[in-house]
Amino acid sequence: MSSSIPRFAAVSAVVASALAAGLLAGPSSAAAESTVAEAAATDGAAGVRIHDIQGTTRVSPLVGKQVTGVTGIVTGVRTYGSRGFWIQDPEADANPATSEGVFVFTSSAPTVAVGDAVRLNGTVTEYVPGGLTSGNQSMTQISKPVVTVLSKGNPVPAPVTISDESVPEEYAPEGDPAAGGSINGLTLDPETYALDHYESLEGMNVEIGSSRVVGATDPYSELWVTVKPWENDNERGGTVYGSYESQNTGRLQIQQLAPVSQQPFPKANVGDWLDGTTEGPLDFNQYGGYTLVARTLGERVDGGLEREVTDRQHKNELAVATYNVENLDPTDPQEKFDALAKAVVENLSSPDVVALEEIQDNNGAKNDGTVAADQTVKKFTDAIVAAGGPAYEWRSIDPQDGKDGGEPGGNIRQVFLFNPARVSFVDRAGGDATTPVAVTGEKGDAHLTVSPGRIDPANTAWESSRKPLAGEFRFRGRTVIVVANHLSSKGGDESIVSHHQPPNRSSDARRLLQAQAVNAFVKDIEAVDKQADVLVVGDMNDFEFSGTTQAMTDGGALRPAMLSLPESERYSYVYQGNSQVLDQILTSPGVHHFEYDSVHINAEFADQDSDHDPQVLRFRP
Template sequence: MPSKSSARLAALTVAAACSAASTILFTVPAHADSVRIHDIQGATRTSPYAGQKVTDVAGIVTGVRGYGSSKGFWMQDPNPDADPATSEGVFVFTSSAPKVAVGDSVTVTGTVSEYVPGGASSGNQSVTEITKPVVTVVSSGNAVPAPVVINARSVPAAYTPAGDPAANGSVNGLTLRPATYALDYYESLEGMNVQVADTRVVTGTDPYSELWVTVKPNEHKSRRGGTVYGSYDAQNTGRLQIQSLGATADFPVADVGDTLAGATVGPLDYNQFGGYTLVAAQLGTLKSGGLQRETTAKQSRGELAVATYNVENLDPSDATFDAHASAIVHNLNSPDIVSLEEIQDDNGATDDGTVGASRTVGKLIDAIVAAGGPRYEWRSIDPVNDQDGGEPGGNIRQVFLFNPARVSFTDRPGGDSTTAVGVTKVHGKAALTASPGRVDPASDAWKSSRKPLAGEFVFRGRTVFVIANHFASKGGDQGLTAQYQPPARSSEVQRHLQATEVNSFVKDILKVQKNADVITLGDMNDFEFSGTAKILEGHGELWSAIKSLPRNERYTYDYQGNQQVLDQILISPSIRRGDFAYDSVHINSEFHDQISDHDPQVLRFRP
């Protein structure tokens, strides 16, 4: 998932920057005397002139970037060749504020480089650029080449070719087929002036003044206006990131379902935080779609409502307690049990050995009462200091909140940060050896990751087992626009181990009591169609209840224009056979002013 560090802001447009660590230089034959931009770009993703000096390359300046770490300008040849695979635009990296203006006719002498945003280890594609330039302005006030219109008809339905097995799966050396593959089409326009028009926003404005639109309004459209990512083969080809060459204060503050009406025009860039990006010199006009935050139904007297909610690194210094409390009370209608993920210790990111979270949880409970909700009680187990991943020093963990007026918690001593909880039989029924307890915390599956929290609850005389999870993040996975296709998902190796552990624990419960009500929930950091989910579900021990929703409502998170499932509630056969209702309550992921990047989930059923 994307980092929230301040370093990201400074590196937001690093796609055109140059560093020795991530610049690929190729040895090629000597270049011709007269080189044009389309010669430099070539018909593959890497330039045939990479590593060589080129002289007096001509073009019209189409965009100037004088901020950030990638200062420079784009230029474009107004006289294109006949090959649709060769781009007519290129970025010139100047390192300092460029001394050119849009409309200048220039010649550039410099070295052709292939820069990999994020470094070679990221697996990202490279950006062709001219570095160490000597720039000559020939004339000013020239017409800028007309933008290439990107729309639903121009972008192919297929996303990308498979990578070359002889090149470890890289697509870099493959001849571009822009009429066949979307990524090839975008690559064929790298550095060129492009335009989208009347596009719907599919990821709202983030803190870095960027948003995502789709040029394909009917592509896997969600009920609320986004674009759903429903399989590894449905990457959604119409998604495009939008940034601006103007002041960040003027950037539109948009939610999912809003529209950028009219034309948005500028050079097509590629960066490590989203791949192909239109860096707009002209932005469309924002028109609101009127999206409102959802409210789930109130549980009936005989229904147990169980929720999961990732509150995004919550610690006592945050200003979001009242907003989270309002969401729990009003949007979630005060569930009987709430599994919270990313509760930090009492001093947040300060790394001084503090692991307790009573101040953090107490502040949230007080805010819930102030918002008109119940005074929840809570259970959790403090982690071993700095052993559970997340923000350094934060010691995130899962916490159970429960409404004692509706449900009781069965306390059994013995649970701590390093002791594994087990399953035993009491009066012919399953019981935990410790409640709360942690599932096999010494297993390598949980190295530098959150350990599952298991607890026993009783509702109207019926025991319900709840296992709260926060699986390993997707950090380190290659992006959808990576040069390696299909991209590697290295992080799922650990999640598969974690899913195996949790499924095994659920099996232990069901072996003792076949009809036990078991709920496994939390931030699984993986999709409902993923291998992780399949391992969790096993041979019917569990079932991801989000699959009870229509496909266009299955999402809990919005990333790079793809609405997707990361948070899940999985249920045992006894619950699935009964009368249950599931709701993904969209209060965060679609909005620019989100208080968490995750939407909460609620399950209502009759034990």
């Protein structure tokens, strides 16, 4: 799961939805207060201050209007991406729901500096990061500004501290049913709801103290911390997302104001710390919501996180793994193949069967009709041998060109690797991109009509999505059926900082239908053999508590092996500081005893070979 969307896209929109609010800033210097107060007194702006612009809801009461003579101290200047600067009024009002800061969108590089006292005219707008259809909250800003610098070198208004004590435990209010579930029109209650608390500080100068990293540094020079280190924590330093009601209110995204060309950004893993004070304006963007854009950044302290190594299977145990290798194709550097191969051999201890997701065709994203992936798989299996692993054989089915979604031209698919020295694959001809696999019985044993085969490929649930790949294996005289999945992504879902609360999760409907199709297939197997050994594995793109997982398990056909782990260990992916489940292995009732491991080697690290952690299950068929 990856994104190619440019960061900080500067798209401004006037809408009736989104930002305002504020907690009182700390006392500022008398000189700065005097400069701003005098300017306000001499301007003919009818006394409009920043807190008047922000108002007490998420949408400015002055949206779309021209304002004149707005005054404040510059607290931050951004010269890249969405260019502009933040100003803050050092004379706060007494209402904790009105912010004293606001972003001024300049489009071109600003000419002001931190500490400037300014007076400006402009238009109040609501900018929706990600666009009007994204469901994101909007950010109140002043656009098309005409700026006058009144004085320089003023102290920045004292920061408001964001801490475990200041951030409420409840995440967000319920949306207004009369407004389609939106919270935009609700008066902010910053002492009750975390989202309201952050919104009340939008645009203001804020700070956090020493904080634990819960989302590793990404390629865009941003990371996530928590100001609540005890909140749903695990022993590796993360914050676990365990339900739709458990939003982990202490998470906060961190960026820096200085371009990385001028000031390197810390390369941090989950479990590291930002030690000391991190201070700067509180922004809102589409890639995580509320973001502290630091003028001053704490120092990274290494938490010592190490990549896990799973136990090797015993002689009589079959080890089955699933691993999303993130759009692997022959144009990737050899270093990526080598790193993934080393992980299979060393961290996964050379499983007997490995179901791979996101294997691309032989020329990757080049869209020329190529669908074969034999070169991709050979390059990978050769790298595994070079790393000291087994000489895996493989089985798969090439998709129809452009029919399985993913990166355009890439034709991603699932692939089975298997170690022929330990397990055999039962080949039955006839499986192709459009032929459905079925179940047949022989002396009470369930078998596949084609192997490998695709489950119900004509079902509209799989339109522009990967079709499940079923394969029949033999291990020590026992039949084991493995179904490799890569369900539809969460693309199109609203984020958890949406102005709809709860957010709209439109992608759920497609995955629900897909899960029902898989469940029906497993029930066909179990109708022939109640004790059949079936493993449903892969990137489910959904949580262990989701409706997708519930549909997979309907009627007791399957059980999520993830639930065998302690709650704090249930995760395979880290998104916006939440350690959460996307990858799963589910077992049929015939799989009585097993050991399960979510092997954490990628998702928590700044250096990743993939963005997913692989899963391994060991059992005796």
